[in-house]
Amino acid sequence: MTGGDDLRANEKAIDLAPASDAALRFIGWVRTPWQSRDDCPRQGRLDGPECRLELDPVWYEALRGLEDYRTIELLYWLDKSRRDLVLQSPKSDGRTLGTFALRSPVRPNPIGTSIVKLERIDAGNLFVRGLDCLDGTPLIDIKPDRCAFTPKAPSKPGDAEVQED
Amino acid sequence: MTGGDDLRANEKAIDLAPASDAALRFIGWVRTPWQSRDDCPRQGRLDGPECRLELDPVWYEALRGLEDYRTIELLYWLDKSRRDLVLQSPKSDGRTLGTFALRSPVRPNPIGTSIVKLERIDAGNLFVRGLDCLDGTPLIDIKPDRCAFTPKAPSKPGDAEVQED
Numbered sequence: 425m426t427g428g429d430d431l432r433a434n435e436k437a438i439d440l441a442p443a444s445d446a447a448l449r450f451i452g453w454v455r456t457p458w459q460s461r462d463d464c465p466r467q468g469r470l471d472g473p474e475c476r477l478e479l480d481p482v483w484y485e486a487l488r489g490l491e492d493y494r495t496i497e498l499l500y501w502l503d504k505s506r507r508d509l510v511l512q513s514p515k516s517d518g519r520t521l522g523t524f525a526l527r528s529p530v531r532p533n534p535i536g537t538s539i540v541k542l543e544r545i546d547a548g549n550l551f552v553r554g555l556d557c558l559d560g561t562p563l564i565d566i567k568p569d570r571c572a573f574t575p576k577a578p579s580k581p582g583d584a585e586v587q588e589d
Numbered sequence: 590m591t592g593g594d595d596l597r598a599n600e601k602a603i604d605l606a607p608a609s610d611a612a613l614r615f616i617g618w619v620r621t622p623w624q625s626r627d628d629c630p631r632q633g634r635l636d637g638p639e640c641r642l643e644l645d646p647v648w649y650e651a652l653r654g655l656e657d658y659r660t661i662e663l664l665y666w667l668d669k670s671r672r673d674l675v676l677q678s679p680k681s682d683g684r685t686l687g688t689f690a691l692r693s694p695v696r697p698n699p700i701g702t703s704i705v706k707l708e709r710i711d712a713g714n715l716f717v718r719g720l721d722c723l724d725g726t727p728l729i730d731i732k733p734d735r736c737a738f739t740p741k742a743p744s745k746p747g748d749a750e751v752q753e754d
Binding site: 436438440442443444445446447448449450451457458462463464465466467469471472473474482483485486487488489490492493497499501503507509510511514515520521522523524525526527528531532533535537539553556562564565566567568570573575576577578579580581582583585586587 | 601603605607608609610611612613614615616622623627628629630631632634636637638639647648650651652653654655657658662664666668672674675676679680685686687688689690691692693696697698700702704718721727729730731732733735738740741742743744745746747748749750751752
């Protein structure tokens with residue numbers, strides 16, 4: 425999902441110790457039609473090809489109630505991406521942007537987020553549209569789309585806090 | 590950010606080996622007005638209190654160009670949350686929902702995502718509104734809001750793929 429491991433003009437990498445601040449547990453796998461980085465779209469589209477999320481069976485019960493949502497948020501681990509670039513030249517023309525000003529898969533913690541359309545759930549498989557990642561990408565979270573979700577727990581004092589003028 | 594470590598009625602935890610599939614590197618810290626879980630709002634609001642993102646200096650250059658965005662997406666690690674619940678009872682009334690049908694901080698990989706308003710950037714500090722997490726929460730990513738972002742790299746064949754009828 426990077427464009428290869430070589431630096432383009434004016435890109436800048438930094439030296440980093442191995443990551444060790446917290447550990448992820450993959451909850452499943454993303455199955456898409458895209459087998460190489462060059463095949464993947466730059467951005468998913470809600471009318472794009474159907475993709476399948478293959479959930480680890482230990483999490484099946486955690487899907488209860490998700491079928492009520494038409495759009496959901498996915499987090500996945502872009503395991504092919506390097507993590508040490510601070511400046512990137514996405515157009516290969518030497519003009520650079522900071523990593524945090526891009527939605528490139530190359531980032532300190534290569535987590536992709538997408539809002540996708542949930543078509544159906546069948547025996548621990550979720551069928552969705554709107555992804556743009558490689559086949560076999562590890563899945564790390566599934567949430568209701570924030571725009572469609574209303575907190576289920578009672579509200580708290582902080583919910584009413586607004587800025588001071 | 591959980592409501593404590595005890596299970597509520599009908600909640601269900603599962604046995605899990607320690608997480609070890611991938612490792613995160615914290616890129617900074619989130620400073621908010623909320624010192625306890627009970628103080629935090631359930632959901633951030635874009636007219637809520639100003640919060641500060643304190644970035645690790647090694648990533649300062651990675652901010653270049655981010656100032657062009659009015660809204661940005663943040664990912665952070667909800668380090669106080671348990672990770673083993675498949676069913677949760679958010680209203681404490683015994684009615685349960687699956688973890689993936691909630692935006693609760695209790696999840697297999699406790700990563701919070703928020704869309705926040707970027708007020709300004711000053712010497713590696715980002716001032717934002719719209720957060721709802723505890724003071725001291727580790728930051729793991731900053732991205733332009735997907736709605737405002739246009740890919741900078743040339744498009745690829747996959748960008749034109751739509752569903753087959």
